[in-house]
Amino acid sequence: MEIELKYHVDSPEVAESIFEDEKIKEMTDPNSDESIAMRAAYFDTDDRRLARELMTFRVRREGSKIVGTLKWNGQGENGLYEREEINVPVIDESKMETPDIEIFAATPMYDELKHIIGKRELSKVIEVEVVRRQARIDNGKAIFELSYDEGKVFAGGKEAPISELEIELYSGDKAELTILGDELAEKFNLEPEIRSKFKQGMELIQ
Numbered sequence: 001m002e003i004e005l006k007y008h009v010d011s012p013e014v015a016e017s018i019f020e021d022e023k024i025k026e027m028t029d030p031n032s033d034e035s036i037a038m039r040a041a042y043f044d045t046d047d048r049r050l051a052r053e054l055m056t057f058r059v060r061r062e063g064s065k066i067v068g069t070l071k072w073n074g075q076g077e078n079g080l081y082e083r084e085e086i087n088v089p090v091i092d093e094s095k096m097e098t099p100d101i102e103i104f105a106a107t108p109m110y111d112e113l114k115h116i117i118g119k120r121e122l123s124k125v126i127e128v129e130v131v132r133r134q135a136r137i138d139n140g141k142a143i144f145e146l147s148y149d150e151g152k153v154f155a156g157g158k159e160a161p162i163s164e165l166e167i168e169l170y171s172g173d174k175a176e177l178t179i180l181g182d183e184l185a186e187k188f189n190l191e192p193e194i195r196s197k198f199k200q201g202m203e204l205i206q
Helices: 012-019 022-027 110-117 174-188 197-205
Strands: 002-008 034-045 056-062 065-077 080-089 122-138 143-155 158-171
Touching: 002 174, 012 022, 012 122, 012 143, 012 158, 012 174, 022 122, 034 197, 080 174, 122 158, 122 197, 143 197, 158 174, 158 197
Parallel strands: none
Antiparallel strands: 002 080, 002 158, 034 056, 034 122, 056 065, 065 080, 122 143, 143 158
């Protein structure tokens, strides 16, 4: 289960202020603050079968590694997202361009994925390129990943900017996530990001 808060960030300078905030720095695990270049491809059928089933199929390069991800049963309200999620390592870089559901063959969702897609072909519908700054945050009651993504989403021959802060709950009570998010939103005047990157891409296509 993925549980995270998303906020729109007006500028990289605002994001820098958040990561350099004294309270955040006190909670940041040593050597966990890093920046990683990421490129992601989202795949679907021509009739958007996966999107209709509220499922996303993504393959993403994260620095030197490639990860395949399925998300489903998602719900989002006021920037708070809760979704089932499976991540698998991908060895073949060609899977960034040529979709292959076999990368999920060892997961419990493989049969469901096959059933949804059927004989339809998959193709790349959305690409996302960002530089992510991330850090592990521990407030003594819960552990989070704080990240800021700056980049672009590409779809339908169009592009749009991405500038968003994410706070993902790794362990602990969900209430702690809300408390931390509310504190940062108030201090840095952040607005909830009510659209996932996938949804932003779909809006470009539509």
